[in-house]
Amino acid sequence: MTLSLIEGLLLVFVLGCAIGAAVLRDVLASLMAFAAYSLGISIIWVMLEAPDVGLTEAAVGAGIMTILFILALANTVRPQENGLFESLSVRTVVLVGAFVVVMVATVPSLPPVGADGTVHPNPVVSGEVTQYYIDNAYADTEVKNAVTAVLAAYRGFDTLGEAVVVFSAGVAALTVLRQEVFA
Amino acid sequence: MFELLNSHYNYFAVMLLLGIGLYMLIESRNLVKKVIGMNIFQTGIFLFFITLAFRTGGNPPIIKEGGGPYVSPLPHVLILTAIVVGVSLTAVALALIIRIYTEYGTLDEDKLKQLYYD
Numbered sequence: 001m002t003l004s005l006i007e008g009l010l011l012v013f014v015l016g017c018a019i020g021a022a023v024l025r026d027v028l029a030s031l032m033a034f035a036a037y038s039l040g041i042s043i044i045w046v047m048l049e050a051p052d053v054g055l056t057e058a059a060v061g062a063g064i065m066t067i068l069f070i071l072a073l074a075n076t077v078r079p080q081e082n083g084l085f086e087s088l089s090v091r092t093v094v095l096v097g098a099f100v101v102v103m104v105a106t107v108p109s110l111p112p113v114g115a116d117g118t119v120h121p122n123p124v125v126s127g128e129v130t131q132y133y134i135d136n137a138y139a140d141t142e143v144k145n146a147v148t149a150v151l152a153a154y155r156g157f158d159t160l161g162e163a164v165v166v167f168s169a170g171v172a173a174l175t176v177l178r179q180e181v182f183a
Numbered sequence: 184m185f186e187l188l189n190s191h192y193n194y195f196a197v198m199l200l201l202g203i204g205l206y207m208l209i210e211s212r213n214l215v216k217k218v219i220g221m222n223i224f225q226t227g228i229f230l231f232f233i234t235l236a237f238r239t240g241g242n243p244p245i246i247k248e249g250g251g252p253y254v255s256p257l258p259h260v261l262i263l264t265a266i267v268v269g270v271s272l273t274a275v276a277l278a279l280i281i282r283i284y285t286e287y288g289t290l291d292e293d294k295l296k297q298l299y300y301d
Contacts (some may be wrong), residue, residue, distance in 0.1 A: 003187050003192045011196045018203045018223050034219045041226055048193075048237045049254045053229075056266050065222070065270055072215060072277040076284040079213065079291070090209045100202035104195065110188035114239035116252065130255040131195040137256075138246045146244035146256040147263070155260060160222035161262045169271030 007047055014040040023085045029079050030110035031069050052147045200227030201250065212292045218276045225269050232258040263275040 017037035024030045038061040045054035117126030124130065136150040151159055174180065188195060200223055207220025238260035240242050244256040284290055 007192070012193065013198060014219050015199055015203075018200055020210075021216075021219055021223065022203050022207045027213055030216055030219060034222065035301055037223070038226075041230070044230070045233060048233050049243045050233050050236070050242055050259050050262075051243050053233060053259050053262050053266070056263055058268055060266055061222075062224070065273060068270075068274055068277055069215065069219070072280055075281045076215070076290055086210075089210050095209070096202045096206045099205060100198050103201060105196040107191050107194045107198065108187060108196055110191060111235075113193050113234055114237055114241075116238040116241070122235070122238070124258065125241075125255050126240045127255075129257060134244065134246065134253050136253070137244075144246050146246055146253065149261045150256050151263060152261045158260075158264060162267055165268050166271050169275050172275045175281050176275070176278040178282075182228050 006045075010040060010044050010047065014044065023088070025081055025083055025086050027073060031066065031073070034069075035062055035066045038065065052145070188211070197227050197234070198229045200224070200230065213289045214280050214292065215277075217275060218280070219291075222269065222273060225228060225265070229262045229265060232262050 014037055017033045017040060020033035021037060024033060038057060042054045042057035042062060045051070045057055111120045111122040115122040115125070131156065133146050133150055137146040137154075138144060138173045141149040141153045143149040143153070170182075174182070198239055204220045204222075204224025204227060208217055208224065211217050211220060236255040238252060241252050241254040242250055244253040244259070246253070280290060283295070287295055289295060289298070
């Protein structure tokens with residue numbers, strides 16, 4: 001598929017917010033740029049037909065994450081420094097530029113965005129696993145949303161592992177902060 | 184080059200987001216900004232996965248009679264898990280940052296290094 005205007009604008013917005021988060025000197029300003037970035041990218045998920053991911057990103061990425069960052073800032077310090085932007089370090093820009101160039105060199109070997117396997121092969125979309133889930137998800141689990149079916153049934157142990165990660169993170173945060181309850 | 188940009192646009196965005204995230208991880212002196220950079224790096228990888236799952240004219244994978252073709256549900260599931268794990272990671276990182284601040288009274292990387300070696 002070719003780039004449509006709205007997708008192009010969204011990508012420019014998201015990249016602009018990311019660059020803003022990188023170069024703004026004030027931590028709170030950088031955080032706000034990051035929140036806008038999360039919201040923009042959740043709209044991109046919806047454009048890419050991933051509404052579940054879009055909802056999660058908007059609620060968790062833009063919502064809870066921003067609250068966590070603001071709580072951390074409230075408990076620490078927001079350094080008052082002069083100047084709106086950070087100065088760019090040439091050495092790091094060269095290093096990161098080299099990294100990006102190497103990564104971009106792999107782009108021509110990837111399938112075009114939206115390839116369905118008819119003209120350009122796209123093993124993710126036309127693969128056996130995808131086809132199996134779409135054909136059998138409803139019959140096996142009686143859940144119409146294939147994402148839910150895979151999340152809770154086929155890969156249920158993955159989700160259990162995820163719950164373990166969240167629990168350990170809670171325990172770790174309490175231990176580090178030397179508290180017994182979240183207050 | 185323009186043709187490649189027009190057909191692979193999301194992948195270029197992925198690589199640029201990875202670059203921006205890496206730059207923040209290396210160059211930001213404030214620890215909170217480093218964590219923001221880590222999150223941007225993560226979302227870049229998410230974009231890569233969701234783009235691979237997308238097909239032109241595909242519908243969200245909610246199965247109904249004659250509703251196809253659908254985009255692939257599997258990368259969506261992996262990314263849902265990864266988003267939640269990312270938040271847990273951020274929470275622990277921020278807890279460590281609060282603790283560092285109570286111990287050392289600064290979040291500046293250079294000052295922390297100095298305090299640590301003194």
